[in-house]
Structures are given as C-alpha cells and as structure tokens.
Amino acid sequence: MSKLTEIVQRCEALFEDLHFNAVKEWKAAVPGRKAVGYMPWYVPRELIHAAGMLPVGIFGGGDQLEVIQGDAYYQSYICRIPRSTIELGLTGRLDCLDGMLFPSICDVIRNLSGMWQIMFKDKYVRYFDVPQEYSDAVGGEFYVHEMQSLREDLAKLAGRPVTDDDLRKSIAVYNENSLAMRELYAYRSAKPWQAPTSEVYLVSRAGNVLPPEVHTLLVRDYIAAADAEPRPKRDNARVVVTGAFCEQPPLGLIKSIEMAGCYIVDDDLILVNRWLLDDVVTEGDPLLALSQSFLHRSASTASKYDAKREDKGKFLLDSVKKHAAEGVIFAAPSFCDPALLERPMLQEVLAKHKIPYTAFKYAENTGQMAPIREQAGTFADSIKLWSAA
Amino acid sequence: MSTPTPQVAKPAAPKPKVQKEDAMMIQKELINRNYHELATAHQTGRKISATFVPGNLNELLMCFDFARSLPETNQLQNGMRKKSGKFIMDAERDGHSEDVCTYVKSDLGMMLNSEVGPTGEALPKPDVLLLSYTGCFTFMKWFELIRQKYGCETTMLHVPYQGDGKISPNMRDYVVKQLKENVIPTLERVSGVKFDIDRLREYMKESQKAEEDLVAVLQSAKNRPSPIDGYFGAVYYIGPIFTAFRGSSDATTFYRTLRGEIEARVREKKGPMTPDGELTEEKYRLVVEGPPNWTSFREFWKMFYDEGAVVVASTYAKVGGVYDFGFRHNPDRPLESLAEYCLGCYTNLNFPQRIDMICKYIEEYQADGLLINSIKSCNSFSAGQLLILREVEKRTGKPAAFIETDLVDPRYFSAANVKNRLESYLQMISQKRQAVPSAPSIVRGAAH
Numbered sequence: 001m002s003k004l005t006e007i008v009q010r011c012e013a014l015f016e017d018l019h020f021n022a023v024k025e026w027k028a029a030v031p032g033r034k035a036v037g038y039m040p041w042y043v044p045r046e047l048i049h050a051a052g053m054l055p056v057g058i059f060g061g062g063d064q065l066e067v068i069q070g071d072a073y074y075q076s077y078i079c080r081i082p083r084s085t086i087e088l089g090l091t092g093r094l095d096c097l098d099g100m101l102f103p104s105i106c107d108v109i110r111n112l113s114g115m116w117q118i119m120f121k122d123k124y125v126r127y128f129d130v131p132q133e134y135s136d137a138v139g140g141e142f143y144v145h146e147m148q149s150l151r152e153d154l155a156k157l158a159g160r161p162v163t164d165d166d167l168r169k170s171i172a173v174y175n176e177n178s179l180a181m182r183e184l185y186a187y188r189s190a191k192p193w194q195a196p197t198s199e200v201y202l203v204s205r206a207g208n209v210l211p212p213e214v215h216t217l218l219v220r221d222y223i224a225a226a227d228a229e230p231r232p233k234r235d236n237a238r239v240v241v242t243g244a245f246c247e248q249p250p251l252g253l254i255k256s257i258e259m260a261g262c263y264i265v266d267d268d269l270i271l272v273n274r275w276l277l278d279d280v281v282t283e284g285d286p287l288l289a290l291s292q293s294f295l296h297r298s299a300s301t302a303s304k305y306d307a308k309r310e311d312k313g314k315f316l317l318d319s320v321k322k323h324a325a326e327g328v329i330f331a332a333p334s335f336c337d338p339a340l341l342e343r344p345m346l347q348e349v350l351a352k353h354k355i356p357y358t359a360f361k362y363a364e365n366t367g368q369m370a371p372i373r374e375q376a377g378t379f380a381d382s383i384k385l386w387s388a389a
Numbered sequence: 390m391s392t393p394t395p396q397v398a399k400p401a402a403p404k405p406k407v408q409k410e411d412a413m414m415i416q417k418e419l420i421n422r423n424y425h426e427l428a429t430a431h432q433t434g435r436k437i438s439a440t441f442v443p444g445n446l447n448e449l450l451m452c453f454d455f456a457r458s459l460p461e462t463n464q465l466q467n468g469m470r471k472k473s474g475k476f477i478m479d480a481e482r483d484g485h486s487e488d489v490c491t492y493v494k495s496d497l498g499m500m501l502n503s504e505v506g507p508t509g510e511a512l513p514k515p516d517v518l519l520l521s522y523t524g525c526f527t528f529m530k531w532f533e534l535i536r537q538k539y540g541c542e543t544t545m546l547h548v549p550y551q552g553d554g555k556i557s558p559n560m561r562d563y564v565v566k567q568l569k570e571n572v573i574p575t576l577e578r579v580s581g582v583k584f585d586i587d588r589l590r591e592y593m594k595e596s597q598k599a600e601e602d603l604v605a606v607l608q609s610a611k612n613r614p615s616p617i618d619g620y621f622g623a624v625y626y627i628g629p630i631f632t633a634f635r636g637s638s639d640a641t642t643f644y645r646t647l648r649g650e651i652e653a654r655v656r657e658k659k660g661p662m663t664p665d666g667e668l669t670e671e672k673y674r675l676v677v678e679g680p681p682n683w684t685s686f687r688e689f690w691k692m693f694y695d696e697g698a699v700v701v702a703s704t705y706a707k708v709g710g711v712y713d714f715g716f717r718h719n720p721d722r723p724l725e726s727l728a729e730y731c732l733g734c735y736t737n738l739n740f741p742q743r744i745d746m747i748c749k750y751i752e753e754y755q756a757d758g759l760l761i762n763s764i765k766s767c768n769s770f771s772a773g774q775l776l777i778l779r780e781v782e783k784r785t786g787k788p789a790a791f792i793e794t795d796l797v798d799p800r801y802f803s804a805a806n807v808k809n810r811l812e813s814y815l816q817m818i819s820q821k822r823q824a825v826p827s828a829p830s831i832v833r834g835a836a837h
Contacts, residue, residue: 073775075793077488077765082772104550107526107768113552114740115773118780127552127739131563132522132529132545138570142549142563149559305522305529305545309536337768340486341493341530345537347484361488 004225007218011202014209015251018065018088022209023096026054034157036099036124039085039109040246041301042275043101043128044147044290049212050170051154051162056097057208057272060084063250063365073115079335080363081247082112089120099124099157101150105246105303106338124157126150132305134295143291151287167286175279177212180219182274185266187223189323192263193233195226197241198255204270234261237380240325241267242316242346243332243339245301249362256369257329261380265323268301275299302342313349320355326383329376330359356383407664412647413625419643420466421508423457423633428510430456436580439515439535442709444523444548444731448592448636448718449572453580457633458515460531464495466507468683468797476502477798490527490766491798493534500538514539517579519572523548524708524736525769544575548731554742556732564728590720592636597720599630600712602644607713609651610701611754614671616654618661619754620700621690624681631709636718663694672697673815676750678704678743678777679762679770682794685802689794692808696815700760702750704743707735714746736769744780751785757818759789760811766796788821790814 001009014022027033035054038045045055061067061084069090070083088094100123102113113127129146131139155162184203188195203222207215241257245268257264277297281289300306300315320328328350332339343359350357358379360372409417430437438455440446442462450457467473476498477491483501485494499505499512506512518541520532529545536543546567549560573584606626610619617623626647634640660668664687675693677700682689693700707713711733719726731737738746747759759781763771778789792810795801 073773075763075765075771075775078768078772102552108772110526110550110552111740111768111773114743115776117739117741118744118776127550129549129552132547133563133567133571135570138563138566139547141566142559145559149557302530303526305547306533307545309540309543312533312537335488337489337527338530340489341527341534343486344484345534348537361486 002225002229003221004229007222007225008199008202011199011206011218014206015062015202016064018061019093020056020096020209023054023056026211027096034098035096036101036154036157037094037097038101038272039103039105039112041103041105041271041303042130043103043272044150044294045212045272046167046170046174046280046286046290047147047151047154047162049173050166051151051158052160053098053154053158054211057270058085058088058094058100059205059208059248059270060364061088062248063252063367065365067365077335078108079247079333080365081333082108084364085112086115086119089116097123099126102127104129106336108337109246124153126153130294134307136292136295140288140291140295143294144287147287147290164286168282171280171286171289172282173212173216175282177207177216177219178274178276179279180216181207184219184223185274187226189265191227192236192238192265193231194229195223196258197264197267198251198258199226201251201254201269204273207273208270235384236261236263237327237383238263238265238323238325239327239329239380240265240316240319240323241269241329241331243302243330243336243343244269245271245303245339246336247333247364249331250364250366252369253331253362253366253372256373257376260373260376261384262329262376265325266319268299271299271301302338313346316346317349317353317355326387327356327358327379329379330357332359332361334361334363356387408662408666409664410647410650410662412643412650413662415643415646416625416628419629419634419639420632424506424508424510424512426456427458427512428506431513436516437513438517438519438576440519440521441523441525441528442631443525443734443736444521444546445631445635445709446519446521446546446572446727446731447633448589448596449568449727450519450576451592451636452584452588453576453582455517455576455580458512459632460496461492462632463499463507463512464492464797465683467495467499469686470507471684471799472507473498473684473797474799490531491796492766493527493531495797496531497534497538515541517541517576518543519546519576520544521546521548521731523731524550524734525767527769542575542579544572546572546731548737551732551737551739551742554739556729560732561725561728564731565724568724568727586723589723593718593720593723593726595638595641596636596718599635599640599644600710600717602648603627603630604712605648606644606651607702607706609655610699612655613755614658614660614668615674615699615701616651616659616661618663618668618690618694618700619706620677620703621681621686621693622661622663623700623703623706624686627706627709661699663690665691665694668694668697668699670697671699673818674699674701674754674756676700676702676747676754676756676759677762678747678759678774680705680708680764680767680796681762682764682802683797684795684799685804688804689802689807692811696812698811698815701754701756704735704747707746709734711735711738740773740777744777744784747777747781748784751781751787756787757822758787758814759785760814761789761791763791763793764796765793765801766798788814788817790817
C-alpha cells in the first residue's frame with residue numbers, strides 16, 4: 001500500500017467513524033482529558049486547546065447515519081444537520097464530548113443550542129456569538145469579552161486556569177495548522193489532478209477529530225505523498241464550490257463533481273480550518289490578537305455581515321481570480337437560509353463579471369448523484385466549449 | 390332526457406359586515422395614514438427609514454423625523470390583501486429559492502411590481518435601512534438584498550442572542566456602543582437632523598404609558614371569560630406599538646382608548662370581539678406559539694371562534710417587545726433601555742426562556758393547553774418547536790398540538806388540514822376534561 005493510499009484510508013476511516021473513536025482514544029490515553037464539540041462555521045478552537053481539551057468538529061451525520069429520533073424534533077422544512085446531530089446525541093455517539101459550542105451561524109443552530117441545554121443537561125453547552133460589527137473598539141471589545149467568558153467556562157470545566165501563555169502556545173499550534181491547510185489548498189489549486197478534492201476534503205475533515213499538532217503533520221504528509229505519486233492531468237474545468245460551509249455534502253457528491261469534469265480549486269467546506277487568513281499574533285494579549293484576526297483578517301461567508309455593498313461577492317471574486325477558476329458551483333444544503341439568501345447576490349456579482357455559474361441543492365444524505373453529475377458535466381462542457389471563444 | 394334548466398345568475402349575497410371594536414378602527418386608520426405618509430414622504434421633504442419589528446427603535450427614528458416603514462408589516466398587509474402570492478412567485482422566478490422566508494420574497498416581489506404598497510400607493514425607496522439584527526438571522530440577508538438592489542444606506546445594529554438566558558453587561562454595552570458610534574451618526578447624516586437625547590426621553594415617556602396600557606389589555610385575558618383574543622385579536626392591539634407609533638402621542642391615545650374598551654368588557658363579562666361579533670361562549674382557553682398565517686387570517690381565526698376557542702396568550706404578541714414581565718422603556722437611561730428592549734424581544738430569548746414563558750402563560754391564564762402554529766418561513770420561531778411541545782406537555786400536564794402554515798405564502802395554508810387538526814385537538818381537550826372535570830365552558834352572564 002502506498003503512503004498516499006495509507007493516509008487517505010486513515011482519513012476516510014476517521015470520516016466514517018460516527019462513534020468518534022479517535023476522540024475516545026485521545027481521552028483514554030491520559031485520564032482526566034476532556035473534549036468539547038463545536039458546530040460550523042467557526043469557534044476559536046485555540047481556547048479549547050489552551051484548556052488542555054480536544055476541540056471536536058461536529059458536522060452532522062453524513063449519509064451513513066439513519067436518522068430516526070432526530071426527525072421527531074424537526075419539521076420537513078428544516079435542514080438535515082440539526083436532526084442528524086440530535087440523532088448522534090441521542091444515540092450516545094457524542095457521550096465522549098464534555099461540552100458543545102454552537103456558533104452564531106443561523107437561527108436553526110442557534111435554537112439547537114437551547115435544545116441541547118434541555119436535552120443534555122449534564123453537559124456544558126454554550127451559544128457562542130461573534131461580532132457582526134468589525135471595529136476594534138465596538139465589535140472587538142464585545143468579542144474579547146465573549147472569549148474571556150468562554151475561557152472562564154473552559155477553565156472551570158478543565159479544573160485549572162487557562163493562562164495567557166497557554167493561549168499563546170495554542171495560537172502558535174493553530175497558526176501552524178492553518179498554514180498547513182493553506183499549503184494544502186495552494187497545492188490543490190496548482191495541481192488539482194494530484195490532489196483531488198475527494199481526498200483533500202478527507203484530509204481537512206480529519207482535523208475535526210485529531211489534535212491540531214497531529215493534523216498538521218498529516219496534512220503535510222499528504223501533500224508530500226500526493227506529490228510523489230504522478231497522476232494523469234485532465235482537461236477539466238477549474239471551479240470554485242461555494243455555499244457548503246455548514247451541512248456538508250456527501251463525499252459522493254464531491255466525487256461526482258470531479259468525475260463530471262471539474263477540478264475544484266477552492267471551496268468553503270469545513271471553513272473553520274481556514275477561517276483566519278494568516279497568522280494570529282503570538283505576542284501580547286492573546287484574546288485581542290484572536291479578535292483582531294477575526295475582525296480584520298478572516299474569510300467571508302453568508303453568515304457574516306458585509307458592512308458595505310461593494311464588499312458583497314468580493315471574497316468569491318478574489319478566490320476565482322487567485323485560483324484561476326473558470327466558473328463557480330453554488331452547492332447549498334436544502335433549507336439553508338444563509339447560503340440560499342446569499343446566493344442571488346453572489347450570482348449577480350458573478351454575472352456582472354461574466355463568470356459562469358451553476359447552482360444546485362443537496363442534503364448530507366443525498367443519494368442520487370446522477371442529476372448532479374449531469375449538471376456539473378454540462379457546466380464543465382459549457383465552460384470548455386464556450387469560455388475560450 | 391330533460392331539458393336543462395337555464396342557469397340564472399343569482400345576485401351575490403351581501404357580505405356580512407365585519408365587526409370591530411372602536412380601537413380596531415383607530416388602529417386601521419393609523420396604519421393607513423402611515424402608508425400615506427410613506428407614499429408622500431419625499432414630496433413633503435421627509436426621509437424614509439426601514440427597520441424590522443423585533444428590535445424596532447421607533448423612538449430613536451422619530452428623533453430624526455423619519456417616515457417609518459416596516460417591511461414585515463408591509464408584507465403581512467400584502468398577505469391579508471391577497472397580494473403576496475404573486476409577489477412570492479415573481480421573486481422565485483427572479484432567482485430566489487423556494488426554501489427561504491416568504492416575507493423576504495414577498496418584499497422583493499413587491500419591488501418587482503413597481504413598489505405598489507398594500508394600500509395601492511407606491512412606496513418610495515427608503516433613504517436608510519436600520520438593520521436591527523434582533524432575533525432573526527434572515528433580517529441580515531433581507532437588508533443586504535435590498536441594499537444590493539437599491540444601494541440604500543444601511544446601518545447595522547447587531548443584537549447578541551440570549552444564549553445563556555440572560556442579558557450580560559457586555560451584550561448591553563455592545564448594543565449601546567453601536568448606537569452611539571454607528572447608528573446615531575448615520576441617522577444624523579442621512580436625515581440632516583441633530584440627535585437630541587431629551588427628545589428621545591420624551592418619546593420614551595410616551596412609550597411607557599402605552600406599554601402599561603398594552604400589558605393591562607393583554608393580561609385582561611386572565612379573566613373568565615377572556616374579553617380579548619390574545620392572538621388574532623392581539624394582532625390589532627400590538628399593531629401600533631410594534632410598528633411606526635411607539636413613543637407617539639397617537640399610540641398613547643390608542644392604548645388608553647383600547648384599555649378603556651377592554652376594561653368595560655371585563656366589567657360586563659363580555660367575551661372577545663371577532664369579525665362575526667362577540668364570542669358569547671368560551672369553551673376552550675388556549676396559548677398559541679408562533680406567528681399567524683396572514684393570507685387566510687380570517688378563515689384561520691374563524692376556525693377557532695366557531696369552536697368557542699379563545700387564545701388567552703400568545704408568544705407572537707411579544708415579538709416586538711416583551712412587556713408583560715416588567716420591561717418598560719426607561720427615559721432615565723435611554724440608550725441602555727433601547728438596548729435592553731432589543732435584547733429582550735421574544736425571538737431573542739433562548740429555548741429554556743421560551744418554554745418557561747409558555748408554561749407560565751398556561752398556568753397564569755388558566756389555559757387548557759398549547760397550540761403551536763409552525764411557520765415554514767420562520768426558522769427563528771419554528772426550528773425546535775417540537776421540543777417546546779414535548780417540554781410544555783411534560784411540565785404542565787396540559788395537551789399540546791401542532792399545525793403548520795406559512796406567513797404570506799398562500800400555497801402553504803391548507804384549510805382542511807388545519808381545521809382537522811384543530812378540531813381533533815379540541816376534542817382531546819374535552820376528553821381530558823371529562824377525565825378531570827375542572828374547567829367548564831364559560832357562558833356570558835354565568836356566575837363566577
């Protein structure tokens with residue numbers, strides 16, 4: 001078995017393990033260790049890490065989980081991720097978590113935070129707000145206080161204080177992890193035939209359950225292994241996939257897009273791994289440093305307010321340009337308010353810049369890939385046939 | 390074979406006159422007058438603001454002489470006037486997803502249809518969008534969409550969610566700072582009017598009076614029989630204070646008049662006024678969670694009063710401000726008070742708070758149970774309501790039921806389904822009563 005196959009198989013096993021055995025093993029290795037889950041799109045994982053705990057990304061149940069109890073909590077018009085997350089909780093799969101954080105991504109996840117408080121009373125549960133106002137004096141100060149409050153909660157949970165030094169060390173660890181992720185995305189953009197997104201996604205996703213130090217090594221090992229194994233280069237269309245920042249598409253959907261003749265050269269899957277665009281300062285007040293990175297040097301997504309009209313779509317346009325993409329695929333979960341309300345605005349911006357796009361919806365358990373393959377294939381063909389004219 | 394009898398067109402039966410209380414007439418007049426003011430604002434040299442009902446900073450907007458538009462109210466009016474269905478489909482044809490909020494699509498569809506507002510007058514483009522992001526994520530996208538279309542000046546007020554069930558000093562300070570640093574300077578610049586905090590204080594004094602009277606009206610439903618319907622009827626009662634009138638002397642007068650009328654009904658032991666007249670026999674007392682359906686509002690209400698069901702309290706009547714647990718606008722600390730108002734709106738409360746409130750209503754208003762009207766459009770209300778249902782049943786021992794409709798999309802109102810579910814639910818309450826005979830129906834004039 002090649003090194004590359006070995007890494008990908010390891011990541012796939014972590015991805016498919018809905019019992020979170022990697023988390024259990026990490027906890028069992030040292031008695032007293034704790035793990036805290038978080039939902040998309042972003043929480044400052046550095047705080048959890050600094051408290052000596054394992055941050056664990058919970059991105060729903062995917063297409064392998066049969067949702068029975070979770071459906072009893074939601075109407076048909078609510079997206080799938082909260083129901084599969086409840087299923088994970090009620091079936092004991094999340095018992096290994098000592099707490100859960102629910103970021104301010106949308107009303108559904110927001111309400112899930114309160115449901116969790118009621119349903120899992122023995123766990124630490126927190127709704128985590130991030131600022132939608134981006135000045136240091138207003139949004140920044142609010143955010144520093146929110147992080148301080150989370151830090152105090154985590155210290156209680158850990159049974160020890162979380163010092164500034166702890167935080168600075170964790171920031172350094174995550175800086176390295178973010179750098180590795182940027183290297184991975186840059187490598188895929190340069191050689192998408194060497195690093196297909198179906199693999200890159202699994203490698204990125206492994207960061208949800210592995211300690212960041214381990215994940216950083218894994219990412220770099222993957223890049224080296226992928227580069228050492230030549231693969232055929234195809235005349236595929238280079239596309240950016242956007243809208244998939246919360247409920248994740250099934251792996252089969254990513255493969256279908258690629259099989260249909262698209263190289264995905266950028267995406268917003270598991271955005272938490274790449275949310276902060278460069279290194280967080282490791283000197284001085286660590287919370288202030290995290291705040292300034294969030295306010296001034298973070299990515300864009302539908303759940304984050306664009307303060308100015310001219311900001312709308314800028315991040316996507318920059319991505320298209322930076323990665324020499326030829327088109328954009330809007331892939332949003334059904335009933336995802338942020339992604340679906342954002343979509344027409346982004347499409348208008350793309351249309352103004354004559355960038356082709358196509359759009360479809362999915363659920364994490366979408367099983368029928370033929371229509372998506374056909375749509376993505378037609379899109380790739382249209383780019384290849386018409387865009388060079 | 391017999392010759393078919395020629396069909397003779399019968400003259401249409403005259404529509405029965407809709408019964409309304411005096412205050413309802415005043416309310417209608419206020420709303421219509423506001424639409425006319427909006428339609429003519431630019432001709433009369435006034436600037437127009439738009440903002441949302443939850444977290445509506447009406448007193449502040451009045452300080453800058455804005456004519457005030459509320460997009461949700463515009464769309465519920467369009468829904469009641471059967472205009473929203475076309476608007477929604479037009480927006481969907483224009484690229485908006487069938488999955489998202491129909492208030493937003495109805496608003497965007499109205500723009501595509503020459504901006505003609507609910508009363509038939511064209512609504513001009515707002516000069517400023519006050520994006521009070523309170524208790525609803527969709528608000529943010531809604532105003533981003535309008536800004537994208539019109540290029541309107543937009544000022545954002547991010548109101549943090551009460552995830553822990555309390556308002557922390559950090560949350561309040563954040564909102565106050567945004568008011569001072571961003572919102573007020575923008576409103577000054579757009580309106581050309583300098584901010585005067587004493588003027589704000591004066592408006593807030595008026596707000597307090599109206600709030601006192603509104604609470605008295607809503608709490609009158611604790612009487613048996615209830616003199617009001619706390620959901621369908623309350624829509625008329627909350628109209629002025631949740632929209633463009635809180636802080637105005639018009640609102641003070643309206644609520645004083647309304648309170649007088651309702652107190653008279655209590656003295657006379659009258660039931661609530663419905664479009665078909667007074668409800669004389671109160672058979673069921675319900676608490677309702679979730680907004681109403683607007684496209685079939687009358688039909689929906691009739692399903693209740695035909696069965697003698699009165700809604701004694703509703704969470705929807707708290708969506709633009711929760712006043713019945715003590716909050717009042719406070720002129721002595723005006724900006725802090727505006728912040729606390731926003732932070733305390735119903736959809737900004739966490740789940741345990743919402744469940745506590747409903748359980749309290751069931752107990753204090755001696756309700757027979759909880760009915761949830763789950764709205765497809767509104768994740769802020771709807772996501773997780775099935776847990777609310779279970780928890781309330783568990784804690785109160787009272788039966789709960791669930792119906793599904795939408796705000797302004799007529800495609801999602803299935804009258805037969807709603808009626809079936811409601812009737813089954815009321816039968817369930819009756820059966821429960823037979824098991825524990827403690828809550829007889831109240832006939833007007835019966836001894837108490």
